[in-house]
Amino acid sequence: MNPDDPQDNPQDNPSNPSSKLKTRREILRQGVLTTVGALGLATGLELLTRRPGMAAAAALAAPSKKIYQGPYDTSEPMSALEDITGYNNYYEFGVEKSDPARNAGKLKTRPWSVVIDGMVKKPQTVDIDTLQSWFPLEDRLYRMRCVEGWSLVIPWMGFPLAALLRRIEPTSKARYVKFTALADPKQMPGVKAGVLDWPYVEGLRLDEAMHPLTLLAVGLEGKILPNQNGAPLRLVVPWKYGFKNIKAITRITLTDKQPTTTWSLIAPDEYGFYANVNPKVDHPRWSQATERRIGELARRPTLPFNGYAEEVAHLYKGMDLRRYF
Numbered sequence: 001m002n003p004d005d006p007q008d009n010p011q012d013n014p015s016n017p018s019s020k021l022k023t024r025r026e027i028l029r030q031g032v033l034t035t036v037g038a039l040g041l042a043t044g045l046e047l048l049t050r051r052p053g054m055a056a057a058a059a060l061a062a063p064s065k066k067i068y069q070g071p072y073d074t075s076e077p078m079s080a081l082e083d084i085t086g087y088n089n090y091y092e093f094g095v096e097k098s099d100p101a102r103n104a105g106k107l108k109t110r111p112w113s114v115v116i117d118g119m120v121k122k123p124q125t126v127d128i129d130t131l132q133s134w135f136p137l138e139d140r141l142y143r144m145r146c147v148e149g150w151s152l153v154i155p156w157m158g159f160p161l162a163a164l165l166r167r168i169e170p171t172s173k174a175r176y177v178k179f180t181a182l183a184d185p186k187q188m189p190g191v192k193a194g195v196l197d198w199p200y201v202e203g204l205r206l207d208e209a210m211h212p213l214t215l216l217a218v219g220l221e222g223k224i225l226p227n228q229n230g231a232p233l234r235l236v237v238p239w240k241y242g243f244k245n246i247k248a249i250t251r252i253t254l255t256d257k258q259p260t261t262t263w264s265l266i267a268p269d270e271y272g273f274y275a276n277v278n279p280k281v282d283h284p285r286w287s288q289a290t291e292r293r294i295g296e297l298a299r300r301p302t303l304p305f306n307g308y309a310e311e312v313a314h315l316y317k318g319m320d321l322r323r324y325f
């Protein structure tokens with residue numbers, strides 16, 4: 001990967017993460033789960049179920065303004081939509097940050113089927129519209145930290161991966177979930193050009209996959225997911241580096257072996273399977289102590305587990321996080 005700014009100066013950061021954490025903890029304590037969330041949810045569902053096709057979806061009215069106060073939402077302000085949808089990594093469509101917005105628009109995301117197989121009691125191939133109709137859609141305002149040293153705050157809409165897993169019933173042997181993305185050279189110039197080993201593949205340990213923060217996203221800010229952000233189905237694991245968040249998922253496989261992942265295949269000493277955001281474990285070629293929030297000038301400190309330590313640190317108890325990076 002090409003870090004856009006690893007040499008930037010990590011000095012003098014004015015932001016104070018602990019005050020933000022406190023706010024979030026207070027919100028958690030109050031447990032406000034939320035008429036607001038439910039409203040957002042109705043908007044999302046409505047938009048998605050009424051949508052006969054992409055073009056129509058784009059033509060739908062702007063969603064109502066949402067307030068993100070659910071127990072999983074960050075209290076940090078949402079990033080600008082033009083950054084979220086214009087500054088992307090999606091190598092199937094090119095290696096520049098502006099390539100996905102320019103090239104992904106023509107990707108055909110309907111019809112789209114998702115193969116669910118491996119160690120599950122209910123293997124099946126399911127149409128994306130059917131799949132997303134199984135679950136209420138939730139809005140989640142999450143931080144995202146790319147391994148390259150930049151970050152965004154993104155208003156995803158989707159459903160917990162755990163809900164899908166419960167429905168398809170992993171067998172007692174299943175330990176990991178493997179995800180496979182579309183790799184279509186006819187639609188994806190980066191696939192045609194080579195660049196990476198295609199298809200893009202990713203994976204999670206089953207307990208990570210079952211964690212309530214882990215989302216399958218189908219929308220952004222109450223509207224259908226823009227293609228450059230991974231339509232029609234994209235993984236979101238907010239405490240891990242962005243590359244875990246595989247886009248354009250076509251297959252979900254339960255397995256008893258730790259899946260190979262695209263970036264660890266290319267540079268195993270730089271990109272591990274776990275990829276938990278960790279300011280103390282530097283990338284071999286740059287520090288991970290700070291990050292640049294797109295839209296801000298000064299760098300800010302990077303938080304352990306990207307600020308989600310309270311929720312997820314227990315998953316890694318007893319593990320040497322330098323070894324399992």
Ligand SMILES: Nc1nc2c(c(=O)[nH]1)N[C@H]1C(S)=C(S)[C@@H](COP(=O)(O)O)O[C@H]1N2
Pocket residue numbers: 084087088089090091092144145146147152181200228229230241242243244245246247248
């Ligand atoms: N299929 C696929 N998924 C992918 C990538 C990719 O190149 N191909 N890039 C990853 C990386 S490195 C990051 S940082 C995030 C970026 O997500 P965003 O563009 O929606 O912010 O997507 C991830 N998912």
Ligand SMILES: [Mo]
Pocket residue numbers: 089146147148241242243
């Ligand atoms: Mo990334």
